[in-house]
Amino acid sequence: MFFFTILIILLATKLAGDLSVRLGMPAVVGKLIIGVIIGPAIFSWVENSEIIDELSEIGVLLLMFIAGLETDIDELKRSFKSSTAVAIGGIILPFVGGYLVGTAIGMEPSHVIFLGLLLSATSVSISVQSLKELNMLNSRESTTILGAAILDDILVVILLAFVMSIYSGEEVNLMLVISKKFIFFIIAGLMIWKGAKWFMKWLAPLRVTESVISAGLIVCFLLAFVAEELGVAGIIGAFAAGLAISQTKYKEEVEHKLEPIAYAIFVPIFFVSVGFSVSFEGLGEHLGLIAVLSVIAILTKLLGSGLGARLTGFSTRSSLGIGSGMVSRGEVALIIATIGMESGLLNPDYFTILVIVVILTTLITPFLLKIIFRGQTATREYDDA
Template sequence: MPHNVSLINTIAAGLGLALILGFLAIKIRLPALVGYLLAGVIIGPFTPGFVADAEIAAQLSEIGVMLLMFGVGLHFSLDDLLAVRRIALPGALVQIAAATLMGMGLAWWWDWPVGAALVFGLALSVASTVVLLRALETLNLLDSFTGRVAVGWLVVEDLAMVLVLVLLPPLAGVLGGNGGGSADVMTLLKTVGFTLLQVGIFVALMLVVGRRVFPWILWQVTRTASRELFTLCVVAAAVSIAFGAAALFGVSFALGAFFAGMVMRESEFSHRAAEESLPLRDAFAVLFFVSVGMLFDPHVLVERPFQVLAVVAVIVVGKSLAAAALVMLFRYPLQMALTISASLAQIGEFSFILVALGRSLGLLPAEGQSLVLAGALISISINPLIFGASAPLSNWLLKRSAFARKLEQRDDPLAELPMGTHERYLSSQVVLVGYGRVGRRIAAALAEQGLPYVIAEENREIVERLREQGTVAVFGNAAEPSVLIQAHIARARMLVVAVPESMDIRRMIETARTLNPEIEVVVRSHNEEEARLLEQEHAGTVFLGEQELAQAMVRHVLARAARPGSAGAHG
């Protein structure tokens, strides 16, 4: 050919083969991403036949990570991040430390030096952005409290890895590498301080300036009535801000794009922005999995099978147990602990960056890179299966294990109403499930009318704050009968479900109707088909978001249009 078309070759081969193998994977009841990974292996340099450009594929996958994290930011506010900080911050840091020590233990067992062991352990400790978000979206958990904790956990991991990537080069010399940089205490303190300052300035700029500037830009583009320009504005914002964050402030692409989405969320067009970027996000996310497959050398499975199994065990079992134990330590339910641990039972893009840096600094041997890539490929492939097994495993443990039941039912003052709760909150009250944006407005309206209500909320920090304010609240997932029992659902006047999780709504209604057959039920929904099914099942009064918005607008329009003297009125 007269010119280089490696970009076109890579995209065509990657997407085409991913489509075929993803389709076949679904046909044999495997996750589609297994097909995407195999597509990467086939067009990678370690298998015969056509070899795609791995460097180009890696850059395309980075765009996918940017767009995906930008989309998450569009649905994730600063309030959501702060609401889960008390579990996500210590949980992520302790889990990174635990997984790093497990990885270092393996490396020492194999007689690797301390520098190689440290890089290897850190590479096994951090989960993949793309895999986590794909799993949460597939299970409709992204907007749930559990999903927000998982995303917050991921953000803390990303921030920690940014610091690690900055500190490794100056530490390489003392760790046995070829960095040659100074590693005295003052130099390290200056490096850490400068990194934290850079990240702080970036976050401050995004939250103070970005929250005003970027929504305004989106509004100006919207006024042109050009769909192409709107889509271009969204994609340009995601990619440009992510690139600028990395180039100017040393922040990762993923973290930069996430904060870009968070500030763009302030715009009234954020929902449309998420929809417009969805096709591109999906396509580039597929290329991410293809690029991971291209890095994998299948020979490592034959040459070092037991080492590969040990690495997978640390990622899938060790990290999962550490994360589950931490969540349970914070007194959250077993089901949430298993879901969080499943979401973190894999490794991805940051792991690849770490091993590449470790290799360039002379810290990590070549076999270390192969083992990390093998662990990533296998853990990503089986992660959907682990996710799917979390709910059945929780039920099985609660049925078969007295210890699991004891943990679930342990004495927790927030899981019970205080002994001195006034009688007016124990009979003919409204039980309000969820204290998010919708729940807060309902609670405020009930309080204004002097009507008694009890809040059931699965965010422990919110329940603590409500108790301090004198509001009657109980901690836990209302899908569990014990939570509604504590809210005295048997004597309640009404159950109002202000959370969007459709799977749990039916269990809440079943419990409420079993204990109080005459109770009135009010639920919310964002899906028209789901709302119709709930109404057919006589679940109660169902409010569909778009429908209620349309009706409110119709009432306003009719009222204004009918007023004498209104524009267009006759007589």
């Protein structure tokens, strides 16, 4: 049955991706939608399982690793000011929006704050693929989105730890949480500076088949592991690994050999698995709340992050594009929702509703990016350098 599941996923994603491109949309749109269609929500041709989850996680790690490989570190440094403004704007407005909606529907104060934090999360894995298809992954806009997503992840996790230490009844050492983030970025910085070069120099010459790509993947999974152990999302570790490898002479070879591996099987499974969380059962009475939360989730990120970009020198069009790239909550918000359930900060009655909202933000992101960036030339000049 497992092999049949893989067969259906690969065939469905390739056909859906091709149809999406023919209709003028990024291929990722079709791949996301087909996950809903063939998954439990509609036809149930494929079911989620532990092994699909694991393969999906590899897919998103490889996707972010490739993004890191294709990102210019100098541009990432120059975009720090813009990324910070985008990240902060993309936290404040969604938090306020979530807080107001939660208060209006009568949530407890702690649950209201948690909802605001959940809506403040960002996952740019889908945005990365969309920008890649639009040939804008090396643009100033893309670099700003990636930098903002890293900062967003750090700030939201720290704020979540603070809220849990106050409301959940669990003992959370806030200084420990912050210290672990700091340690991760020291390790990542060392890997980008010298560590990856040392690893590649040591492992690449080994007299075994495909030693270079194997060495690159070792660095990727090492930093992803370290990131998760230190309380940072694994995708941030994978992205940092890509940045590190991009500073070595093996960058082109790793990228050239990795893409066939990633896009042949792992990345398609990730895209389809996003739709597996969707369920339409018993949602009729909650459609109004889903609609309101979805609109709030989309507009607050779009405007909040977009305003941060506009204030740091981007054009209105580019600012809206950056805001669009921050809209997707993806797997980051799903992880936060699960933490909320386990810690008592999220009422189980709202879990499925929020999963649907997260999926909707993920589905709409490629559409927004395509519409806003259609025909635009990548920007590489820095007004705020």
